[in-house]
Each structure stands twice: as C-alpha cells, then as structure tokens.
Amino acid sequence: MTLRIYNTMTRAKEEFKPLEPGKVKMYVCGPTVYDFIHIGNARPVIFFDVVRRYLESVGYEVNYVVNFTDVDDKLIKKAAETGSTVPEVADKFVQMYYEDTKGLGVREATLHPRVTQNMAEIIEFIAGLVEKGFAYEGGGDVFFRTSKFPEYGKLSHQNMEELQFGIRVEVDERKENPQDFVLWKAAKPGEISWSSPWGEGRPGWHIECSAMVRKYLGETIDIHGGGQDLTFPHHECEIAQSEGLTGHAMARYWMHNGFVNINNEKMSKSLGNGINVHQLLKSISPQVIRYFMLSGHYRNPLNFSDEAVEQAKNSLARIENCLANLKHRLPAASVEAAEADDEVSRSIREVQEQFEAKMNDDFNTPDAITAVFDLVNVSNQYLTRDAVNKGTIESLLKQFEAMDAVLGILAAAEEDLVDEEVDRLIAERTEARKAKNWARADEIRDLLTSRGILLEDTAQGIRWRRK
Numbered sequence: 067m068t069l070r071i072y073n074t075m076t077r078a079k080e081e082f083k084p085l086e087p088g089k090v091k092m093y094v095c096g097p098t099v100y101d102f103i104h105i106g107n108a109r110p111v112i113f114f115d116v117v118r119r120y121l122e123s124v125g126y127e128v129n130y131v132v133n134f135t136d137v138d139d140k141l142i143k144k145a146a147e148t149g150s151t152v153p154e155v156a157d158k159f160v161q162m163y164y165e166d167t168k169g170l171g172v173r174e175a176t177l178h179p180r181v182t183q184n185m186a187e188i189i190e191f192i193a194g195l196v197e198k199g200f201a202y203e204g205g206g207d208v209f210f211r212t213s214k215f216p217e218y219g220k221l222s223h224q225n226m227e228e229l230q231f232g233i234r235v236e237v238d239e240r241k242e243n244p245q246d247f248v249l250w251k252a253a254k255p256g257e258i259s260w261s262s263p264w265g266e267g268r269p270g271w272h273i274e275c276s277a278m279v280r281k282y283l284g285e286t287i288d289i290h291g292g293g294q295d296l297t298f299p300h301h302e303c304e305i306a307q308s309e310g311l312t313g314h315a316m317a318r319y320w321m322h323n324g325f326v327n328i329n330n331e332k333m334s335k336s337l338g339n340g341i342n343v344h345q346l347l348k349s350i351s352p353q354v355i356r357y358f359m360l361s362g363h364y365r366n367p368l369n370f371s372d373e374a375v376e377q378a379k380n381s382l383a384r385i386e387n388c389l390a391n392l393k394h395r396l397p398a399a400s401v402e403a404a405e406a407d408d409e410v411s412r413s414i415r416e417v418q419e420q421f422e423a424k425m426n427d428d429f430n431t432p433d434a435i436t437a438v439f440d441l442v443n444v445s446n447q448y449l450t451r452d453a454v455n456k457g458t459i460e461s462l463l464k465q466f467e468a469m470d471a472v473l474g475i476l477a478a479a480e481e482d483l484v485d486e487e488v489d490r491l492i493a494e495r496t497e498a499r500k501a502k503n504w505a506r507a508d509e510i511r512d513l514l515t516s517r518g519i520l521l522e523d524t525a526q527g528i529r530w531r532r533k
C-alpha cells in the first residue's frame with residue numbers, strides 16, 4: 067500500500083517518496099514562546115506527532131525537527147511588561163511547552179533548536195542572499211528582493227500582482243517593492259541584539275526556519291508542516307530564501323493543518339480566545355484531547371466546545387469499556403488453543419488493513435478511528451460467547467495496541483505500585499497529616515485505594531495490604 071499526502075504546493079494528493087529510501091526528514095514550525103500553548107497550537111503538535119508515529123510504524127526512520135522562536139517583537143513586549151528579560155520569558159515558555167506537550171502524550175522531536183542558538187548560521191544565510199543579489203540593505207535592515215525570485219507566491223498560488231494588492235502594510239521607503247520582506251532588523255535602543263555585517267540587530271521571523279532546516283536537515287527535506295496560517299507569508303518566504311540561496315526545492319511535501327476554532331473564530335494567542343492546554347489538562351485527560359483532535363480530518367476546521375469534548379469522552383469510553391471487558395475475561399479464558407480463532411484472526415487482519423488504508427490516504431485519522439471501532443465490534447461480538455480463548459483475546463488486545471501506538475488515544479494500563487512506592491506514599495501521608503495538610507493526605511489515600519491498596523490504622527502505626 068502506498069502512502070499519499072496532500073501537497074499544498076500542487077493542491078493534490080501525491081504518492082509519498084522520500085528523498086532517501088527508508089528515511090524521512092520532517093520540519094514543523096514551532097511556537098513563539100511568549101505564552102502558554104492553546105488548544106489550537108496543540109493541533110499541529112498532536113497531528114504531526116501522529117504523522118511521525120505512523121511513518122515510524124511502517125518502518126521509516128524519521129528525523130523530526132521543531133523549532134522555538136525565542137526572540138521576536140512579542141517576546142520583547144512580554145519581557146518589558148513583566149519586568150523580565152527575553153531569555154527569561156523564552157526559558158519559561160519553552161519549559162511549559164515541554165511540560166504541556168508531554169502531558170498531551172507527544173514525544174519530543176528529534177531536535178528542538180532555538181533561534182538564539184543559531185545566530186551565526188542565520189547571519190551567514192542572509193549574507194549569502196545578499197551576495198547572490200537576493201537581498202539588500204536599507205537603513206540597518208536587510209530585505210529579501212522578491213523581484214529576483216519570480217516563483218514567489220507559488221505555494222499560496224498567488225501571482226506577484228495579487229500579492230501586491232494583498233499587502234496592507236504602510237509604504238516603507240527603504241523597500242524596493244512592497245512585498246519585499248525583512249531578513250534582519252536593526253535594533254532599537256535597549257533591545258536585545260546581535261552583531262552582524264549590517265550592524266546590531268536581530269533576525270526577521272522567516273529566516274530562522276530556512277537557516278535551521280538547512281543546518282539540521284539539509285537543502286531539501288521531505289515534509290514541511292505547520293498550521294494553514296503559515297502558508298502565506300511564512301512558508302512562501304521560507305521557500306524564497308532557501309530556494310534563492312541553494313537553487314534546490316526546499317521541501318517535497320508541504321502539509322498544513324486547519325484551524326481549531328472557538329465560536330467559529332480562529333483560536334489565537336493574540337486574540338486572547340485560546341483555551342490554555344496547561345489548564346485544560348487539569349480537568350480533561352490527554353486521551354480525550356487527542357481523540358477530539360484526531361476525530362476530524364487535519365485539513366478541516368475543528369470547533370472546540372463542551373459538547374465536542376463530551377462526545378469525545380463518550381466515544382472513548384466505548385473503546386475503554388471494550389478493553390476492560392477483554393482484560394476481565396483473560397484470566398478465565400481457555401488456554402487450549404494457542405492460536406486465535408480463524409474467523410476472528412481474519413477480522414483482525416481486515417481491521418489492520420482498513421486502518422493502514424485510511425492512514426495511507428493522507429492521514430485520514432477520523433476513518434482510522436472508525437477502524438478502531440470496527441475492532442470494538444469484533445471484540446464485543448466475540449465476548450458474547452460463553453467460552454473464550456486466551457490466544458484470541460490476546461490478539462485482539464495486540465491489535466488495539468498496534469493502532470494506539472499511532473493514535474495514542476488509550477490510557478496506558480496502570481502498573482501495580484511496588485512495595486517501596488507504597489511505603490513512601492504512606493510515609494508522605496503521615497507527614498502530610500502531621501502538617502495538617504488534609505488535602506494531600508486524602509489525595510494519597512485515594513490514590514492508594516484506586517491502586518488496590520488498603521490501609522489499616524493499628525497501634526503499631528499504619529499497616530497495608532493489597533485488595
């Protein structure tokens with residue numbers, strides 16, 4: 067089966083052929099770290115994590131890079147407002163990003179480079195563009211000369227004239243053309259800055275990705291992704307910079323996810339209507355968030371609402387229930403037949419084929435989830451039998467696991483607490499009670515109860531046993 071990916075560049079689904087067999091180089095534009103991520107930002111994070119997991123599950127080695135924009139106007143403003151420095155703001159929200167994405171069950175990328183740690187490469191990149199005539203200086207700023215790159219607009223399918231009309235920025239005397247964009251910005255007094263051949267300053271937004279893609283992945287990569295708002299101008303500018311300098315295609319497949327909306331409006335940090343992931347994870351499980359995210363096709367808009375969350379919870383509960391029933395029947399299942407029943411084995415194979423077919427069709431996760439429900443139906447049907455076979459139940463469970471290795475929508479089974487952990491928690495509870503921290507003491511008791519540990523107060527202290 068071949069994987070087909072919708073390529074924004076050609077507006078068609080194309081067969082996926084990586085540059086180097088068996089290997090995938092993938093870059094996704096990461097966050098500007100001046101605030102917590104919202105559930106809209108979580109969409110590319112979760113979706114491209116699933117793309118990576120799927121590619122790995124079918125045998126590719128994936129080199130996945132996600133950058134942090136750790137210096138820009140918004141960070142400078144935030145630092146000034148909070149009486150801190152740009153690096154302090156950046157460090158805090160990079161940390162929060164790691165914490166929140168981990169909370170969402172997302173694996174760290176192979177590499178998360180930061181702009182401020184790649185300044186030499188960025189300056190060198192701009193100098194290369196100046197040398198080749200693709201860039202020019204004006205009053206301490208450096209601009210990209212779009213007239214030198216006639217293909218500018220090819221990703222967003224706009225020609226130069228349309229682009230000229232689309233530009234709403236005020237006239238800048240220093241620019242040769244209104245659509246020329248900034249590569250290097252001269253520092254204003256007191257602003258964080260770096261030395262360059264054009265004086266003290268900092269990079270524009272677009273150049274960082276061109277420089278980091280080239281440094282960490284090479285001149286041409288396989289997949290370049292991000293939210294659809296990045297198509298223009300950000301990715302268009304990346305293409306102009308990279309292809310201007312190297313003369314090679316920057317990426318073979320351009321992928322863009324649709325927006326998460328709230329009340330039919332794009333969720334965004336600057337609009338202040340974002341649902342903060344950090345907060346949300348306190349009341350909703352990561353599995354429900356991932357289910358919600360993957361239940362829509364990545365290129366379609368997705369509306370976030372209480373009802374949508376409720377629906378995700380209910381659907382997920384149906385799968386969880388089925389898994390619990392399968393596990394419940396396991397201890398008493400017959401071990402006579404080591405192999406799964408033929409008929410069920412065939413159904414499992416069909417489910418797997420269906421799952422792959424849907425993922426191969428431009429990562430159609432909602433239909434891939436339908437395949438998970440097909441397996442729920444096969445399992446429930448099987449469980450109506452009086453006598454069940456251990457091999458069959460294990461095969462069903464294994465198939466759930468295989469699909470979940472890609473989707474990550476099912477909670478991992480909780481491991482039994484080992485004795486030392488129980489002792490440690492009991493000691494912590496005793497301390498909490500001494501300190502009259504009843505909330506923590508109750509929390510620990512609840513945790514232990516939920517893991518089947520029973521506590522008994524005795525004259526000699528607390529004793530415990532397993533249920």
Ligand SMILES: Nc1ncnc2c1ncn2[C@@H]1O[C@H](COP(=O)(O)OP(=O)(O)OP(=O)(O)O)[C@@H](O)[C@H]1O
Nearest residue numbers: 097098106107109292293324325326333334335336
């Ligand atoms: N509502 C959304 N739905 C889906 N993806 C989004 C949404 N908002 C942002 N993204 C994506 O999240 C990533 C990080 O975006 P960014 O940091 O610019 O967030 P933002 O909320 O749009 O910020 P700002 O409002 O400051 O522009 C990008 O890939 C972007 O396309």
Ligand SMILES: [Zn+2]
Nearest residue numbers: 095275300304
């Ligand atoms: Zn980028």
